[in-house]
Amino acid sequence: MSALGVLFLALMIFPVYWMVNSSLQGAQGAASMTWFPTSPTFDGYIAAFQQQSQNFLTSMIVSLGSVIVTLVFATPAAYGLARFRMRGTGAFLLVLLVTQMIPTIVIANALYTLFNDVGLLNSYLGLILADAAAQIPFSILLMRAFMESIPSSLVEAALVDGANNFRAFISIVVPISRNAIVTAALFTFLGAWGDFLIALTLTSTTAVRPITLGIYNYIGSNVTNWGPVMATAVLASLPAAVLLVIAQRYIAAGALGGAVK
Amino acid sequence: MSASVEAAVGSRPAAVVAGHPGRPRARVLSSLSRWLFIAPAVLYVAVFFGYPVVKNVVMSFQDYSTRTFFTGEAPWVGFKNYAATFGSSLFTTTVVNTALFTIGSIVAQFVIGLGLALFFKRSFPLSGFLRGLLLLPWLLPLIASSAVWKWMLDQDSGAVNQFLGLFGIPAVPWLVSPNLALVAVIGVNIWLGIPFNTTILYSGLQSVPQELYEAASLDGAVGVRAFRYITWPSIRSVVSVVIVLGVVYTLKVVDIILGLTGGGPANSTQTLATNAYHQSFVNFQFGEGAAVSNVLIVVSFVFAIVYISLSRKAVDE
Numbered sequence: 001m002s003a004l005g006v007l008f009l010a011l012m013i014f015p016v017y018w019m020v021n022s023s024l025q026g027a028q029g030a031a032s033m034t035w036f037p038t039s040p041t042f043d044g045y046i047a048a049f050q051q052q053s054q055n056f057l058t059s060m061i062v063s064l065g066s067v068i069v070t071l072v073f074a075t076p077a078a079y080g081l082a083r084f085r086m087r088g089t090g091a092f093l094l095v096l097l098v099t100q101m102i103p104t105i106v107i108a109n110a111l112y113t114l115f116n117d118v119g120l121l122n123s124y125l126g127l128i129l130a131d132a133a134a135q136i137p138f139s140i141l142l143m144r145a146f147m148e149s150i151p152s153s154l155v156e157a158a159l160v161d162g163a164n165n166f167r168a169f170i171s172i173v174v175p176i177s178r179n180a181i182v183t184a185a186l187f188t189f190l191g192a193w194g195d196f197l198i199a200l201t202l203t204s205t206t207a208v209r210p211i212t213l214g215i216y217n218y219i220g221s222n223v224t225n226w227g228p229v230m231a232t233a234v235l236a237s238l239p240a241a242v243l244l245v246i247a248q249r250y251i252a253a254g255a256l257g258g259a260v261k
Numbered sequence: 262m263s264a265s266v267e268a269a270v271g272s273r274p275a276a277v278v279a280g281h282p283g284r285p286r287a288r289v290l291s292s293l294s295r296w297l298f299i300a301p302a303v304l305y306v307a308v309f310f311g312y313p314v315v316k317n318v319v320m321s322f323q324d325y326s327t328r329t330f331f332t333g334e335a336p337w338v339g340f341k342n343y344a345a346t347f348g349s350s351l352f353t354t355t356v357v358n359t360a361l362f363t364i365g366s367i368v369a370q371f372v373i374g375l376g377l378a379l380f381f382k383r384s385f386p387l388s389g390f391l392r393g394l395l396l397l398p399w400l401l402p403l404i405a406s407s408a409v410w411k412w413m414l415d416q417d418s419g420a421v422n423q424f425l426g427l428f429g430i431p432a433v434p435w436l437v438s439p440n441l442a443l444v445a446v447i448g449v450n451i452w453l454g455i456p457f458n459t460t461i462l463y464s465g466l467q468s469v470p471q472e473l474y475e476a477a478s479l480d481g482a483v484g485v486r487a488f489r490y491i492t493w494p495s496i497r498s499v500v501s502v503v504i505v506l507g508v509v510y511t512l513k514v515v516d517i518i519l520g521l522t523g524g525g526p527a528n529s530t531q532t533l534a535t536n537a538y539h540q541s542f543v544n545f546q547f548g549e550g551a552a553v554s555n556v557l558i559v560v561s562f563v564f565a566i567v568y569i570s571l572s573r574k575a576v577d578e
Contacts, residue, residue: 002388005388009391012452013398014477015398016398018409018412070463073302077301077302079298084298086292086295101467101562102310103561105538105557106537108538109541111309113325136302165295196516196519196520201541216520223411230291237400237405240400241516
């Protein structure tokens with residue numbers, strides 16, 4: 001049983017191994033790549049740093065910006081939807097679900113013309129706003145599921161003490177929902193970091209180019225030396241790995257929190 | 262996400278308010294301040310989802326091209342964009358490719374995912390560790406996965422052909438042969454979808470009560486019969502959610518195809534989604550791109566409706 005499992009898993013994660021293996025054989029051409037990095041070199045990483053560090057930085061700025069925009073818009077909305085039952089909230093929830101099914105290319109097609117009119121093409125702000133848009137609906141749904149489990153007596157106590165809705169939200173709901181907010185922030189970061197299509201369609205120059213486009217430009221041409229390409233792929237995968245390890249605790253709590261009612 | 266569907270479908274406005282009449286907070290919560298929580302998000306979604314969907318419909322009836330961006334003119338052309346789209350031989354190719362890509366990916370992802378989920382359910386040494394490891398491919402941005410696979414499928418020195426070469430099989434032109442490229446792209450997409458399918462189906466299997474199997478085994482239902490009469494009926498709602506979500510997400514796929522083949526060779530991997538991209542952002546025919554986009558959105562919405570009605574049914578059950 002275990003042997004079979006190990007065999008299948010080896011097959012499934014072989015591409016990840018191959019990425020790391022190739023990234024450490026940067027000096028050789030494609031033909032001399034071997035199965036194991038017997039004489040590892042960091043030449044691939046050095047080349048990747050020289051060519052991609054600006055793109056890496058761009059990805060960082062755009063992803064962090066998307067997290068901020070997403071949280072600012074999604075957190076109050078999640079709370080509003082969890083706590084207040086008003087005309088139209090049910091319809092809005094349905095709309096949020098449907099947005100998850102709209103193909104990104106449909107959005108990009110129309111957004112290009114809009115961004116062209118208002119001068120947001122090839123800008124950090126444009127990418128941040130578009131990437132955040134892709135993550136806001138899911139973040140609202142995720143945080144709302146958690147916030148529904150907050151006992152309303154907690155908030156009511158604050159209201160009786162004279163706090164208004166916004167004060168109660170900031171001083172009670174946000175601290176209690178920390179796990180859910182961190183989880184939403186993490187998914188937003190990963191979504192924006194991995195975004196390719198929005199960056200591909202809404203930028204045309206090298207001015208604002210995330211690392212995903214850097215990889216795409218590598219593989220769009222005829223690659224002869226895969227070392228730097230795979231080193232870039234490893235670097236592009238690192239933030240996800242680091243974040244998941246750090247935030248594991250929050251995710252488990254944040255994702256499960258909504259289920260416990 | 263299915264939990265939020267239940268909540269979304271199950272919630273009826275005013276239910277809570279009606280439940281607590283006359284509470285002091287009803288006075289404190291003025292309707293305006295409640296709306297201020299939600300209004301910014303509503304506005305955001307309207308600009309970034311509502312507007313594009315409407316704008317696409319409008320654009321699909323216009324001659325919207327590079328010239329439009331200079332002159333600001335986008336003359337109305339009626340159904341010309343749709344006629345051009347449906348009339349081209351490329352459209353037939355993309356529809357067939359989209360169907361093959363979607364069905365091939367979904368069926369294989371599901372079968373392998375269910376197999377793995379059943380396999381991991383008999384907990385054996387290392388099973389938890391291996392299940393965690395299975396999620397490793399998820400850490401890679403899609404375009405990074407595409408890059409790795411493009412390298413592995415390289416005809417001359419890629420790992421796949423090197424491995425096959427050990428058995429004397431000559432180099433296979435995975436991504437450069439029009440006959441093989443779609444198969445290769447589907448294969449990569451299956452690889453990407455297996456972790457998701459396994460994880461969701463595994464959690465579905467975990468929720469089947471163990472007593473059911475014990476009772477059934479007394480009646481002689483074990484192995485395949487136990488799967489057919491107990492497991493399958495118990496996880497049917499999870500199965501339908503996995504499949505419908507899979508279809509909706511597979512229809513959207515652009516990253517992998519653009520990264521691996523760019524839609525080529527000879528349009529053999531061009532789908533509705535990549536074709537919409539090509540019309541708008543390579544040929545700069547935004548009108549035709551919008552027409553293809555609208556076809557794609559109609560197909561997606563059909564499945565979206567199926568999904569929502571299925572999850573509604575799951576709540577009722």
